[in-house]
Every structure is written in structure tokens, then in C-alpha cells.
Amino acid sequence: MTGITSTPSPFDGLPSAVAGLEPPRTAFAALPAAVRRELRVDQVGELVAVRLYDGALAGSRAPDVRRFAAGHRRIERAHLALFEAYLPREARSRLGGFWRLAGWLLGWVPARLGPAALYAVVAGVERWVDGHYARQIALVRRLAPDPELLRVLEACRNDEARHAEDAEELYPDAPWWARVLAGVAVGCSRAGVVVARWV
Ligand SMILES: [Fe+2]
Numbered sequence: 001m002t003g004i005t006s007t008p009s010p011f012d013g014l015p016s017a018v019a020g021l022e023p024p025r026t027a028f029a030a031l032p033a034a035v036r037r038e039l040r041v042d043q044v045g046e047l048v049a050v051r052l053y054d055g056a057l058a059g060s061r062a063p064d065v066r067r068f069a070a071g072h073r074r075i076e077r078a079h080l081a082l083f084e085a086y087l088p089r090e091a092r093s094r095l096g097g098f099w100r101l102a103g104w105l106l107g108w109v110p111a112r113l114g115p116a117a118l119y120a121v122v123a124g125v126e127r128w129v130d131g132h133y134a135r136q137i138a139l140v141r142r143l144a145p146d147p148e149l150l151r152v153l154e155a156c157r158n159d160e161a162r163h164a165e166d167a168e169e170l171y172p173d174a175p176w177w178a179r180v181l182a183g184v185a186v187g188c189s190r191a192g193v194v195v196a197r198w199v
């Protein structure tokens, strides 16, 4: 496994930026429809993230990869718990089973291909999620500048950016094919957002 450092993930034992945060007190139903749609996407995204790391753990026996995936998963679970506490069940995507499977495959496939593929996919997807949260934060500031909601989104964004850095640092020189795979995973994520807004 040349090229793979054994640097422990900085997420080992580290609290998430969402630690101690509560769901916003503003009722979900009181938010503008465009913001509600974005939060639906976030609940799906965090579910997919938890499942991605589940899939990675199922697909890899490498100790570094497993520690990395378990550390990130702990934080994705905290993100998901926040969105699940806030979004009423009827407001969530109806494709729960599909998202669970898709997320798992998004982690399992690269983990089977090796650490290079997994780190590249995580780096690509988490970096894209960072930008995605940034665009949402700008939208929420414009349409419903609720400080508690913004705090949740900013904390999640913070964690995602650190997840991306974590993966980039662990494997800075991913081979071309791993980068191609990461591009495909980002493409799937983009498509998932469009679907999750509406279904
Ligand atoms: Fe997350």
C-alpha cells in the first residue's frame, strides 16, 4: 500500500461542530418552501453520508480506512440526528430505502477497490458537499435568515470541509482512475440532490 500514510484521522475522538446544537426552534412548516426543499435534501444527504461510511466499513479491512470511516460516520450520525429531529417524517424524501442503498454502494464500491479509491471519493464528495452547504447557507440568509438554522448548516459545512481535508491529507496523490471514480460519485450526488428536492 505505497503512498498511503498511516496518519490517524483527526476525527478520532474529536467532537463534531454540531456537538451541543439543538434543532432550530422555528417550526419547519413555517419556513419558505424553497428552504424546506433544501432541508429535505440535507436529510437525504446526511443519510447517504452515514450509509457511505457503513459501506466503506463493510468493504475494507484496512485498519486506517476503517478508523477513518468510523470517525467520519460518528459525525455524520450527529448531523443526521439533527435533521431527523427537525424534519417531520412526512416532509422527508419518500425514497428512504433507495438512498440507504445508494449511499452504501457509494462507500462499498470504492472501499473494495482500495484505499486510494475510497479517499478520492470521500475527498471529492465531501468537498462538493462543502460547496453545496455554502450555496444553501447563502439561500437561507436571503429567504429565511433564522440564526439557529444557519448555525446548524454552518456547523455541518464545517465538518464536511474537514472531512474533505482529512481524505485529501491521507491520500494527496490519488491516481487518475480514482479521481475519475470520484468525479462519477460527485455526478451521482448532484443528480441525487435534484431528485431529493422533489421526491
Ligand atoms: Fe454530514
Ligand SMILES: [Fe+2]
Residues within 6 Å of the ligand: 049, 072, 076, 126, 159, 160, 163
Ligand atoms: Fe461529511
